[in-house]
Amino acid sequence: SGESEKYETVVSNTGNAIFGHRKIEIIFSIEFPQEFIFRDKDLTFRQLLGEGQFGTVSLHQYCPSETASSSGHSTFAVKRFKPGENKFQSHVEIIRELQTMISLKHEYVVELKGIALPSNGIVMEYLPIGSLYNYMINRKKRKAPFKSITGDLYRYLYQIAQGMVVLQELRIIHRDLAARNILLAADSNSNKMKAKISDFGLSRSLPSHQEEYFDAQIPLLPIKWLSPECYRNENPQFNLQSDVWGYGVTAYEILDNIPDTLYEMQRDELVKRINMGWKWPKPKACLDDHAWMYKMMLKCWHMKPEERITFPEIVRCFQKYKT
């Protein structure tokens, strides 16, 4: 199924509160230190790495003309946003994504390197293995799907939860947690791979005095991964617990080997079911020793955000039931 099927219009509110003149001025007044700035002329395109709903990511070689640069000759992944209907909107999205990621350095979160100018590309570390989604799809195609939760899948889910704890400490709501937005990386401490949370295109940081984020501006949202409070009313509300729901769906995606049922379900049908209390079924692999994982997923899917399990609690579950 194509990328476009994963994101759908939730509200068609065309108000301009967020993109109003004042707010745009504020957003654009951010200054980036020199070490975060990459000149487009110093970046040479090598190959396309991936394409999502919002952007195109490609591999670039970086050869700065001023030799004084500390970064040296290296390769980076550069994400450029597809121009939206509103040109301003994609600029705002770029600056937002940078704002969110620049303060972050964590083992299980993709590292941002800076901004490419004047194209406004996001420069990040290059992770050659690519997304967990593609990795799992390729294994399925080669008739070598993951057979058990023990080991790799368990570790990825544990790592994603740990990365989310850090995002939450920074009051960042990701809003697009899904297997396609988890990248795999070689782990220098072992010969195994580790998971890194990426794609902050939809993420927002929540001001410290505010518990919820109101947003009627984003036209496309990944409904199947979204908690009901994000699309239920006229004014979708996001809070720090909204990502927990998406984590549960991501766990379902991963533990059930990227199930077709998830991708084939129609939006209206899903929303109807969710409102009636329906939950994604137990992945076949969640047997015996791993039954706790499905219990944990069910706790991610409480209708009320405050009743959901939290990321620190999820991390503690993984520690308690070590496999």
Ligand code: ADP
């Ligand atoms: P979108 O916002 O359009 O969804 P993403 O940031 O999710 O864009 O990137 C789209 C795809 O590009 C990913 O699913 C992945 O396959 C690839 N990709 C993204 N970032 C990197 C990276 N740092 N290294 C390698 N591949 C990447």
Ligand code: MG
């Ligand atoms: Mg994406």
